[in-house]
Amino acid sequence: MKYNFDNYLANIPQRSLKFDAIKATKSNDFEKYLSMGVADMSFKPPQEVLNVIKREIETGFLGYYGGIESYKKEVVNWLKTRHNWKAKPEWINTAHGLVAAIGTVLRAFTSETDGVIIFSPVYHSFRKIIKANNRVLIESEMIKKNERYYLDLNNLANKMKGSERILILCSPHNPSGRIWSKNELKDISYFCKNNKLILIIDEIHNDLVYPGKQHTIFPLIGDDFFEDYILMTSTTKTFNLAGGLMGNVIIPNDSLRAKFQKENLATGETPNRFGMILGEEAMKSGHHWLNELINYLKKNRDFFDKEINNLKTLKSMQLDSTYLAWVDFSKTGEAESTNFKKLTYELKIISNPGSSFGSGGYNFFRFNLATSNYLLKRATTRIKTIFK
Ligand SMILES: Cc1ncc(COP(=O)(O)O)c(C=O)c1O
Known part of the structure; x- marks a missing residue:
């Protein structure tokens, strides 16, 4: 591997929609939040692109x-x-x-x-x-x-x-x-x-x-x-x-x-x-960078699916493509708004509630997996504490 995708953009930049999503929670605890909504990756683009x-x-x-x-x-x-x-x-x-x-x-x-x-x-x-x-x-x-x-x-x-x-x-x-x-x-x-x-x-x-x-x-x-x-x-x-x-x-x-x-x-x-x-x-x-990115994302996807699908109440759909996991929370027996509050305020995970994707989306949540494996582990560990 030539590229190190573990070397993520550790702090969420302030001038970003991802940061705005954390601010919208009105929390002062920015550091603790995992911003897994907006579909930006936490990886730097290929170095050649930055150089240019x-x-x-x-x-x-x-x-x-x-x-x-x-x-x-x-x-x-x-x-x-x-x-x-x-x-x-x-x-x-x-x-x-x-x-x-x-x-x-x-x-x-x-x-x-x-x-x-x-x-x-x-x-x-x-x-x-x-x-x-x-x-x-x-x-x-x-x-x-x-x-x-x-x-x-x-x-x-x-x-x-x-x-x-x-x-x-x-x-x-x-x-x-x-x-x-x-x-x-x-x-x-x-x-x-x-x-x-x-x-x-x-x-x-x-x-x-x-x-x-x-x-x-x-x-x-x-x-x-x-x-x-x-x-x-x-x-x-x-x-x-x-x-x-x-x-x-x-x-x-x-x-x-x-x-x-x-x-x-x-x-x-x-x-x-x-x-x-x-x-x-x-x-x-960017060809080589992209090939390695896909392998990294695959590991993240496999890890996330395994952790989530081990829980009786949640079901992650297997992705053929994209880094946007789509997880069914309907078996939790709770309303989408309750699950949203748990994710956002108790677990400090920003996600996208399924209703915003239109009919059929209710009580699904979308999670952006394009982050370091380390941060993804933190997310699944937190999810497991509540959604057993
Ligand atoms: C399917 C799809 N189309 C378009 C966009 C956004 O495109 P743009 O930033 O070029 O407007 C996104 C962003 O996530 C997307 O998922």
Whole structure:
């Protein structure tokens, strides 16, 4: 191992959402808290990435960004080497983060009375951005079978009113780490085609896949029968660069891309210098770091699952992907609000309560496992004291 992931960012930086989450408890005891909510890792990005940004700052030039061609070249290389898909540079647009990009897509392709479908429970910002843009939110609750989620397209078909325009798929899925099979992805594209829906596929977690599991980047299902998709990828989760706020909006279809670009122009955004430089370097030099990270995360996942699933009252879903554990607390017999208080105030663990992920999420809690094994042990030891 060349990289030492035990050498975590020990103190949670004050200018971070993770720190704000601790402050929100109104506790004075910051030191004791384990912040396992916000999906930032506690690891430093690859040293090459830190070196590049240090060098940039030392030049003293902090002006507008240029040179996007070399960034796009790295995106194309990355998609080819890590996902075996050949994208064209002209298909790639950049955005100030994927949530912002979803907002742009909603405004480009829908109007206020139109429906937008999500598969819940799912990443809470989908719901927020749909509502903030005054679009009609349609939640299609997934079915849980043998500790795995499945899409319920039959039920969704029965609910369709004809005013739905967009379906958002999180692939791999956050929370639950579920990887969708090629057949499931095909079913979704048939569904979209039959119902004239544009499909947004958010693949922000697609690099964080555990050994033995296979993620299929959406275009590899074959776009000969379905072209109306917008693929979103990023380096931010992969390399812990979320503060760089950037992401890729990849649209092979010409007319869809033109419509997106027109709306994107209206945001006034141009690429964020720091995010682009961080992302480009990470894709160039981060392969080995990422391979080792995945092995480290796997150990954390296995350890956490073993400890949690030994308890009669809790059940952790096995993650195919992502570092976001999804734990069912329903057998505790307590309400979600009670479990939340126990976790937050008695155990001093910050987590995300499942209700915030929409229908089907009640009394689950999401825990971020991307921290040092040492801190993870502290978390499970604390959890075991109350949830036996
Ligand atoms: C599925 C998913 N999409 C998007 C984001 C955030 O993307 P961004 O920071 O680029 O807006 C997250 C963050 O955790 C996420 O889990």
